[in-house]
Amino acid sequence: MKIAIITITKNSRDLASKILENLTDDPTIIGIDIFHKNVKKTLKSVFREYDCIIGIMATGIMVRNICGLLESKLEDPAVLVMDDSGKHVISLLSGHFGGANEITKRIAEITGADPVITTATDVHGKLGIDSLAKKYYLDIENPDKIKEINSALVRDEFPELFVPSRFEFIFDDPQVNSSYNLTKSNKNDFKVLFGDSEIILRPKKFVIGIGARKDISKENVQSAITSAMNTLKLPVQRIDMISTGEMKRNEKGILEVVSKFDISLKIIHLDKLKNFNYRGYSKSSFVKKKFGIYGVCEPAALIAAGNDSELVFKKTSFNGVTIAVAVASND
Structure with a gap:
């Protein structure tokens, strides 16, 4: 994950330095860059170049400046917002497939902030289909059906997940087991079925x-x-x-x-x-x-x-x- 941190105040720049220091040796963090001020211009230049954007600023500033840059939940980077006192860190955008929820938890551990995650599947203890794809490096072939599948999970219903034989280790994943009915498959791809909704997940x-x-x-x-x-x-x-x-x-x-x-x-x-x-x-x-x-x-x-x-x-x-x-x- 490549991370861009955008700061406005001295306090926010100090927080950014603390995050950078604690994540530098994490092998899953490929690079971190800190940008100070010029929020609108910076967001335009980094939005498609980084996997995650952390804005240490008011939520309103971030929302107003990203609204014209958004494309889809599978293409937009993870976006987090944090106040410059380090009290709260909010998973704002791409919580599942973009990984914003997970990095929010990580930033909270580093700074002592309260992590704010509002995605319904997470709140209900379920593994959303886009979270499953993120976790196991799977491409989602027909993302228009994500909402139907995740809504079923929130209602405590269990979509059918067909698992390729080489991925049988997923049967040992308690998060998956508590969210889906699992069936072994001889296909190369995953398939998720719920009612008339079907999603194909292709392993990367x-x-x-x-x-x-x-x-x-x-x-x-x-x-x-x-x-x-x-x-x-x-x-x-x-x-x-x-x-x-x-x-x-x-x-x-x-x-x-x-x-x-x-x-x-x-x-x-x-x-x-x-x-x-x-x-x-x-x-x-x-x-x-x-x-x-x-x-x-x-x-x-x-x-x-x-x-x-x-x-x-x-x-x-x-x-x-x-x-x-x-x-x-x-x-």
Whole structure:
């Protein structure tokens, strides 16, 4: 998640600095930028470039300035508003698919603010269909039916959720079980049915990128992947592919883990890594000196995920192994 924080007062700028300091080392936060004043102009420039916008200002200021920028609940970024005394933080827009509700809770933990979440499914303890899609990295094919499905959840009715066999781990998710009737499916996509309403959820391509020191052990590689997935609150079974650079194609520890997990391995040629251009990815002078490239795990993940892929877990080191995660729609 890329976050833009917009401030107006000195107090709000101090709060923004505190948030930045506490989120910098979070691997799921890809980047944070702070903008001071010029709210209208800043919002126009950041609204489509960031995944989340935090305005430390009066709610009215934010509402008046975003109303002309809105498109849809699946395209708009998460928008939060916080008062400059840090008493309340409000999930204002894209609470589910945009992730505003979750980041609101996180900001509240950091600042001691009271989190304000008003989405009906959350208030009633249900997992909205758009929240399910966000949690497990699924595209929603027909979002016009979201309202009907979520309304049924709020009424304490249980839509039918058809789960692909490779996602059977979802049967162990208590949030899902308390919201849906679950049925195993031999299809590749999820299907949600309630009355005449149907939603198709298509899994996004989910790729782990790996870099590692020479002769890395299987145990270290496995531990690194598991740790990254735990941070993302996902099981290893959600991984579609593992990717690394050609200089690591014979690395025994990586090959053994790939075999154990029964996940496909994609080797990225050195030329592709050299020519890779992605704004903001981590660059290592050591890797550049040794292999002539700036990095392995992030570009490997992004290249393997394909066009329009994005990082959801930035380069993180785990005892000799570096891990990054990228996802992309399977169009």
